[in-house]
Amino acid sequence: MNFIKQAFHVKHEFWRYLVGSLIIAVFAIIGQVPFAVAAIVKYLREGGSITSVEEQDLMTVLEPNLNLFLMLLSFAIGFIGLIIVVKYLHNQTMRSVTTARPKIDWKRILFAFVFWGIVSSGMILIDYFANPEDYVLNFQLNRFLILALIAVLLIPIQTSLEEYIFRGYLMQGFGLLAKNRWFPLIMTSVIFGGLHVFNPEVGKLGYGVMVYYIGTGLFLGIITLMDEGMELALGFHAANNLFGALLVSADWTVLQTHSVLKDISEPGQGFGDIVIPVFIVFPILLFIFAKKYNWTNWNDKLFGNIEEPIVEDIKTID
Structure with missing residues (x-):
């Protein structure tokens, strides 16, 4: 079954996706409370004033491992909100938000995770050996083990x-609203990229880096639509963030960790930062995935229409 079209078989009025998105956001905001409280308390204990809290970068107040744990905690709480929304607001299963296959294909997730983990780690190591002056060794065993956990x-x-949220829930919601596949691809990619505008990388690199974020959203959306499921996107995204957090960090990135290496170079916004990933690496990855999984009919899968069933059966997909 078509990944987007199968959502016609659950409660799919578009207002449900708006309300559902709000509920997920509320859960995520609640999940940010422990981080905000811990950071503000520590800041005040160290002599800061309550009037200058808004000007203080609270992301740098806490010890990096504690900072990472509390920051990621909000996503875990947000995930609970997502499960509640899918199950009770849409009468839908998590499987049907994940894939059009009868079962979630864990081999696809694992392949994308391992493949991109090896490639991305290799790219970091190549840059380290090519430009050793841009890095310092940041490895501390005890702190690294806690980070790894x-x-x-x-x-x-x-x-x-x-x-x-973006390649599953909203991809289906916007797809059913527009009755086509290109609109949800564009919308989810733009929203996904837009939410990264608050990342410290944007403040350091400028708004040109949004091309990378939106381009990444497009890449993940394309592999989801072509593969009729988001397994490859799940594996790729997890590997990208996990290996990055473990191997290298910088003072100006959103994830500041006790990584193996620390990038001390002055970041640029040129060819290597945007053009290579978006216009060279991602197309190569699309070619590799397409060959491995025998993708065909690109035009229809990326730009085709989505026809609503004549007789709609509102039942939970098992």
Whole structure:
């Protein structure tokens, strides 16, 4: 069955997707309370004033491992909100938000995770050996082990929540609204990229980096539509964030961790930062995935219409 079209068989009025998105956002905001409280309390204990809290970057107040744990906690709470919305607002299963296949294909998730983990780690190491002056060794065993535990447990939840919202939940919602496949692809990619505008990377690199975020959203949306499921996107996104958090961090990134390496270079916004990932690496990955999974009929899967069933059967998909 068509990944988007199968959502016709559950409660799919568009107002449900608006309300559902709000509920998920509320859960995620509630999940941010422990981080905000811990950061403000520590800041005040160290002599800061309550009037300057808004000007203080609270992301740098806490110890990096505690900071990462509390920051990722909000995604875990948000994921609970997502499950509640899917089950009770739409009478839908998580499987049907994930894939059009009878079962979630864990081999696809694992392949994308391992493949991109190896490639992305290799790219980091190549840059390290090519430009050693841009890095310092940041490895501290005890802190790294704690980081690894937090990252392995929570980063896949963070990335999965983002994928379920944009490549699953809203992809289906916008698809049923527009009755085509290109509109949800564009909308989810723009919204996904737009939400990253608050990342410190944008403040450091400028708004041109939004091309990378929106381009990443397009890439993940394309592999979801072509593969009739978001398994590849789940694996790719988890590997991208997990290996990045473990291997390298920088003072100007959203994830500041006790990683193996620390990037001390002055970031640029040119060819290597935007053009290579979006216009070279992602197309190569699309070619590899297409060959491995025998993707065909690109025009219809990316731009085709979605026809609503004549007789609508509102039941939960098993």
